[in-house]
Amino acid sequence: MMHERSIAELIAARAAGEFSAADITAAYLDRIDTHADTLNALITRTDAAARERAAALDARADGALAGLPIIHKDIFCTKGVKTSCASRMLDNFIAPYNATVVERLHAAGTVTLGKANMDEFAMGSSNENSFYGAVKNPWNLDFVPGGSSGGSAAAVAAGLAPAATGTDTGGSIRQPAAFCGVTGIKPTYGRVSRYGMIAFASSLDQGGCFARSAEDCAHVLTAMAGFDERDSTSVERDVPDYASQLTGDISGLTIGLPREYFAEGLEAGSREVIDAAIDQMKALGANVVEIDMPHTDLAVSTYYVIAPAEASSNLARFDGVRYGYRCADPVDLDDLYTRSRAEGFGPEVQRRIMMGAYVLSAGYYDAYYLKAQKTRRLIAGDFHDAFAKVDLIAAPVTQAPAFPIGEKADDPVAMYLNDVYTLPASLAGVPGMSVPAGFVDGLPVGLQLIAPWFEEGRLLNAAHSYQQATDWHTRRPPGFE
Amino acid sequence: MNWEAVIGLEVHIQLATQSKIFSSAPTAYGAEPNTQANAVDVAMPGVLPVINEQVIRMATLFGLAINADIAPRSVFARKHYFYPDLPKGYQISQFELPIVANGHLDITVGEGATKRIGITRAHLEEDAGKSLHDVFDRATGIDLNRAGTPLVECVSEPEISSAAEAAAYARKLHSLVTYLGICDGNMQEGSFRVDANVSVRPVGSAEFGTRTETKNVNSFRFLEKAIEYEIERQIDVIEGGGKIVQETRLFDPTTGETRSMRSKEEAHDYRYFPDPDLLPVAIDAAFIEAARAELPELPGAKAERFEAEYGLSTADAAALTASRVWADYFEATVAAAGADKAKLGKPASNWINTELAGVLNRDGLSIGEAPVSAAQLGGLIARVDDNTISGKIAKQVFDALVAGEGESADAIIEAKGLKQITDSGAIESFVDEAIANNPDQVQQYLDGKTKVVGFLVGQVMKASKGKANPKEVNQMMVEKLNAMA
Amino acid sequence: MLATGGERGNARLVECRQPGAHDRGIFYATFCRRAGMAPVCSNPKHEITTVSLTADDVRKVARLARLGLDEGAIAEYATQLSSILDVVDHLETADTDNVEPMSHPLDLTARLRPDVAQATVDREAFQAIAPDTAEGLYRVPKVIE
Structure with a gap:
């Protein structure tokens, strides 16, 4: 079956003339026909454009990923295609340009199948905050797929595409990857251009990808990453061919286990899965040591000051004047603003906008925003200290597997606490992954691996080595085989 | 309060x-x-x-x-x-x-x-x-x-x-x-x-x-x-x-x-x-430091230099340096007029601050839109300096430049025949003519009212259409009248 | 709005439960969290409950953010934002003396762009997705100055 193949196999088989890009695209569009509505994973399908693109690639193939179908999170601007960020605010927004990520992948020869559902403006950990409705977890349709890149994760898990893009601000790639049993990587902040990626929290947002394996992620990330002069925070640094760094050998690598990530809160079932995964890493020759990251407990409060502050500012441009939603018959300018924004943004987005405006407002700035910038440095310092001793950090991604849809929908704080293990790496800007490591009650559990800044190659190789010895990443949800 | x-x-x-x-x-x-x-x-x-x-x-x-x-x-x-x-x-x-x-x-x-x-x-x-x-x-x-x-x-x-x-x-x-x-x-x-x-x-x-x-x-x-x-x-x-x-x-x-x-x-x-x-x-x-190296001469320093190099008064130097375009115009004018900055600075300053400023003001123009270029004005000043024309004729030439009647001061002087008469024979005949035509004034002079010489010189200038060198006319007139006494 | 405390002290919005004891029932109580103190009323015998954010505060930030909310939404957001602030208040436990604020994950400085103009504006494409334009201008209800 086409969707069983790895990215390298697909590219090779097509190069060998076993089948065409059009065949690959058709096969995946069939799967989308069958499964996409069940999962509500896509906001927009681009079938016709995909077929046309595949045919064009067959006529004149170039690029390392020529003919590879891909799904983009609907946060990446796609020229001429609706780019909604899962918000009513942008329900009518046809982007007039491509995000750099979209451009780079296009240049590598990918075929865009559609735009993935997500939490509105990437704010959420369950994909319940979408104007287009909740995404379902393919492993159990009553459960959330995680968020905010839930549509991307669910699509890859269900075999609707070999790969999908995502963004991670506080865990939005790693957590849904864990919940859906796929491999996901959030690179170092600055590694992937943010141009054309609709901003949530500028100092935290980082584009990445989902695929079935670390090896597949390596191929996609090599094409996505790199310096972009249109993004001031993009780093001028060569991107290695990550696939060539997959030696499959981690003997001698020192892996740190932060005590704070294994303390109270981590559910027993998940703990067993993670422990087993770590034992597997040891068996592969890694040295495992316990480490301390004493400021981990500050991550949630730090994040929920900084991210909303930046979001409240970034979302000020959605005012109903130049594009996007405008309320009906505004009586005056004030009415236009207040109604367009109240009607255009969902409740979670409104909460964060107000939270952000509050922590930045006169008299509160020092106590909240400035304080959080200082605690952020303490958290980043933990990583500096840790990476002086270890090559890699291993930890759980979440305290427990996916939860039922609706369970935490009315309790923002419970939802926020869900991100406790993914926030620190986001605040520090280091690269992190979620690697499928087992199941609890039929729901996937992810192992989180974190590497020093710009060591994506080391990170992917560790995950790849683990996946060479295990088969968790090859499992398919029942009904989506 | x-x-x-x-x-x-x-x-x-x-x-x-x-x-x-x-x-x-x-x-x-x-x-x-x-x-x-x-x-x-x-x-x-x-x-x-x-x-x-x-x-x-x-x-x-x-x-x-x-x-x-x-x-x-x-x-x-x-x-x-x-x-x-x-x-x-x-x-x-x-x-x-x-x-x-x-x-x-x-x-x-x-x-x-x-x-x-x-x-x-x-x-x-x-x-x-x-x-x-x-x-x-x-x-x-x-x-x-x-x-x-x-x-x-x-x-x-x-x-x-x-x-x-x-x-x-x-x-x-x-x-x-x-x-x-x-x-x-x-x-x-x-x-x-x-x-x-x-x-x-x-x-x-x-x-x-x-x-x-x-x-x-x-x-x-x-x-x-x-x-x-x-x-x-x-x-x-x-x-x-x-x-x-x-x-x-x-x-x-x-x-x-x-x-x-x-x-x-x-x-x-x-x-x-x-x-x-x-x-x-x-x-x-x-x-x-790279920026500092690019710093142009600023108004204060430029004004001081204008006083020293061109012999301008503090007021004139300040007026000319208030704008970089004016200052540049001034320097280009002097450069076009000749090598002697100390001698040519003052007349250039006068021309720019009075005649040119007057025209710009009248027509609502900026210095960048001046109808007379610095090269043209400098050329005019050079002709006054070398006695080709008198100050009075210079004003006519300036007006002609403003009106676009010629490419340069020299072209206008040539075309209109405004060149100053310095040939002493030609001047002498104008002087003799004036003495012959104005016996009353000559008598007044001989009676001691020497101021009347101005009138007689004026007659010469009129007759020569302003082209006779007034200094030479004056000198010759006084010599001739004194000889009659 | 009053400011919360600095590095060492802390202030907490509290409501005194003693009816009619103060001009304003809701006020800030300062206390030192690091010393393990809890906020108390100016009259320590009075019972207090802590409030993080009042409906008035929500009204103010909603106004700053140009979100037109009805009273029901304001009350609900006040409760939710208060509980979020309770989590955020944990920041106070951190000793951040002599810690530089970190505004960016990578300690880099700006890369500057050469001053070259590119005339690549496609007004038609931009305005095709605008709610209301005419004569090349974006239109909003008349602003009276």
């Missing part, structure tokens, strides 16, 4: 860059609406700002020219408010760490006295777009062409004490930024915008009064009028038992008055924070 005014000026200086401060869209004035606003300027979702190097260089030049500190590390911050011509819902500006701080400008107050006005800070920011209220009956139109144009906001200390000082400060600053080539100085197009913070207090009081901010002043004359009006108004209000309200006021050039701008102004809470899309700007010593 005696009152004194306390004035501080905030000047927005538009930087003369090719592209905008954070986007590559062009900055040209007067384009079709929204044709110079790219995705960054329109604040499309997902687009990002990238800092223009030229903006940093220009701000550094400015900082050096006002003897200020250039921040080794400065930070852009977001200033939030909602307005339709502010597309992002925030303006990228600088707040805690501006690029330039602690500078000063010396202004001339009265004859020869100078006063130092402190400049608290000068920070970089982006301009907003324009709201057009008169295009549609029931709608306001938004043109974002200006959005993202680079500005330096230069904030003075409240050390200015009168409307005249304020105008002198603004003129000096205007002269400086045009000298530096960082601003085109066009006040009508808004390239140099002055807001005046004005308060009054009893003379000798240490406390400041409540201040108002007057906006929309687009000429130095209006600035002076607006501040004069505002000082008077504030004194009237206080002496009438009233209180000054801290507010923004608008100057109306037609009435010469200021009026309150907003009735229901909301309290602002700008929620400044460092822009996470931009990294801190680092300026190292090498960058500063």
Whole structure:
């Protein structure tokens, strides 16, 4: 079956003339026909454009990923295609340009199948905050797929595409990857251009990808990453061919286990899965040591000051004047603003906008925003200290597997606490992954691996080595085989 | 009671860059609406700002020219408010760490006295777009062409004490930024915008009064009028038992008055924070030294040099150096006139400050639009200097140049036959003719009324159509008359 | 709005439960969290409950953010934002003396762009997705100045 193949196999088989890009695209569009509505994973399908693109690639193939179908999170601007960020605010927004990520992948020869559902403006950990409705977890349709890149994760898990893009601000790639049993990587902040990626929290947002394996992620990330002069925070640094760094050998690598990530809160079932995964890493020759990251407990409060502050500012441009939603018959300018924004943004987005405006407002700035910038440095310092001793950090991604849809929908704080293990790496800007490591009650559990800044190659190789010895990443949800 | 005014000026200086401060869209004035606003300027979702190097260089030049500190590390911050011509819902500006701080400008107050006005800070920011209220009956139109144009906001200390000082400060600053080539100085197009913070207090009081901010002043004359009006108004209000309200006021050039701008102004809470899309700007010593090497000669230094090199009076040197274009015109004129700067400077200064200035003033032209080029004027001065023509004829030639009647002074002199007569034989016959035709005046001279020689010389000049060299005529006339005695 | 405390002290919005004991029932109580103190009323005998954010505060930030909310939404957001602030208040436990604020994950400085203008504005494409334009201008309800 086409969707069983790895990215390298697909590219090779097509190069060998076993089948065409059009065949690959058709096969995946069939799967989308069958499964996409069940999962509500896509906001927009681009079938016709995909077929046309595949045919064009067959006529004149170039690029390392020529003919590879891909799904983009609907946060990446796609020229001429609706780019909604899962918000009513942008329900009518046809982007007039491509995000750099979209451009780079296009240049590598990918075929865009559609735009993935997500939490509105990437704010959420369950994909319940979408104007287009909740995404379902393919492993159990009553459960959330995680968020905010839930549509991307669910699509890859269900075999609707070999790969999908995502963004991670506080865990939005790693957590849904864990919940859906796929491999996901959030690179170092600055590694992937943010141009054309609709901003949530500028100092935290980082584009990445989902695929079935670390090896597949390596191929996609090599094409996505790199310096972009249109993004001031993009780093001028060569991107290695990550696939060539997959030696499959981690003997001698020192892996740190932060005590704070294994303390109270981590559910027993998940703990067993993670422990087993770590034992597997040891068996592969890694040295495992316990480490301390004493400021981990500050991550949630730090994040929920900084991210909303930046979001409240970034979302000020959605005012109903130049594009996007405008309320009906505004009586005056004030009415236009207040109604367009109240009607255009969902409740979670409104909460964060107000939270952000509050922590930045006169008299509160020092106590909240400035304080959080200082605690952020303490958290980043933990990583500096840790990476002086270890090559890699291993930890759980979440305290427990996916939860039922609706369970935490009315309790923002419970939802926020869900991100406790993914926030620190986001605040520090280091690269992190979620690697499928087992199941609890039929729901996937992810192992989180974190590497020093710009060591994506080391990170992917560790995950790849683990996946060479295990088969968790090859499992398919029942009904989506 | 005696009152004194306390004035501080905030000047927005538009930087003369090719592209905008954070986007590559062009900055040209007067384009079709929204044709110079790219995705960054329109604040499309997902687009990002990238800092223009030229903006940093220009701000550094400015900082050096006002003897200020250039921040080794400065930070852009977001200033939030909602307005339709502010597309992002925030303006990228600088707040805690501006690029330039602690500078000063010396202004001339009265004859020869100078006063130092402190400049608290000068920070970089982006301009907003324009709201057009008169295009549609029931709608306001938004043109974002200006959005993202680079500005330096230069904030003075409240050390200015009168409307005249304020105008002198603004003129000096205007002269400086045009000298530096960082601003085109066009006040009508808004390239140099002055807001005046004005308060009054009893003379000798240490406390400041409540201040108002007057906006929309687009000429130095209006600035002076607006501040004069505002000082008077504030004194009237206080002496009438009233209180000054801290507010923004608008100057109306037609009435010469200021009026309150907003009735229901909301309290602002700008929620400044460092822009996470931009990294801190680092300026190292090498960058500063490179900028210093590019600094042109500034007005003060140039005026001193003009006095020394061209033998000009302090007043003339100051007038010529007030604008870089005038100063350049002057130097080019002298260079075209000849090698002797000390000798030619004074006549060149006179021609420019009186005749040329008169023409420009009459026709409403700027020096850049002068109908007579520096080369043409220099050529004219050279012909006076070498006695080819007299001063009087020179005026005729100048008028002909203004009227475009010839390519050069020489061409006009040639075409009109204006060359001075220095041939003594020719002069002698004119002199003899005058003596023969005016016996009464000759007799008066012989009777001791020697002043009458002027009349006789005048007759010669008339007869020669002004071309006889008046000095030679005078000399020969006196010799001949004395010989008759 | 009053400011909360600085590095060492802390202030907490509290409501005194003693009816009619103060001009304003809701006020800030300062206390030192690091010393393990809890906020108390100016009269320590009075019972207090802590509030993080009042409906008024929500009204103010909603106004700043131009979100037109009805009273029901304001009350609900006040409760939710208060509980979020309770989590955020944990920041107070951190000793951040002599810690530089971190505004960016990578300690880099700005890369500057050459001053080259590119005339690439496609007004038609931009305005095709605008809610209301005419004569090349974006339109909003008339602003009276």
